[in-house]
Amino acid sequence: SAQSMAWKIKRKSNDELRQAFVDATIPQAKFLGLTIPDKDLKWNEERGHYDYGPIDWDEFWQVVKGGGPCNKDRLKVRNKAYNEGAWVREAAMVHAEKRAERKNNN
Secondary structure, eight states: OHHHHHTTSOSSOHHHHHHHHHHHHHHHHHHTTOOOSOTTOEEETTTTEEEOOOOOHHHHHHIIIIISTTHHHHHHHHHHHHHHTHHHHHHHHHHHHHHHHHHHHO
16 A cells, blocks of 8 residues: 555555545435444534544455455345346347347348
8 A cells, every 4th residue: 555655556544544434425414314433423613624533444354355245235236236137137138139130231
């Protein structure tokens, strides 16, 4: 990350990106009436940013690896959408094959 910033591939550090994300999403979450599960979350007037508690990286990586509380539901919905969309993929393939056949016959 430091090398990427030195080479100007990356313009902000992970900490800066995380802070920008928190600052942008907390007002939206509050507007929607959502509860944020961070007892340390509060607006810091002096910094002009939200302060938040420590990140549980073990929990983070568990979720990334598919062990999150919504993973089974997410996969179920994704698989359902994929299966129900089979006819669209099949129709697109038939159309592409017919188009290629017409092009080859001309």
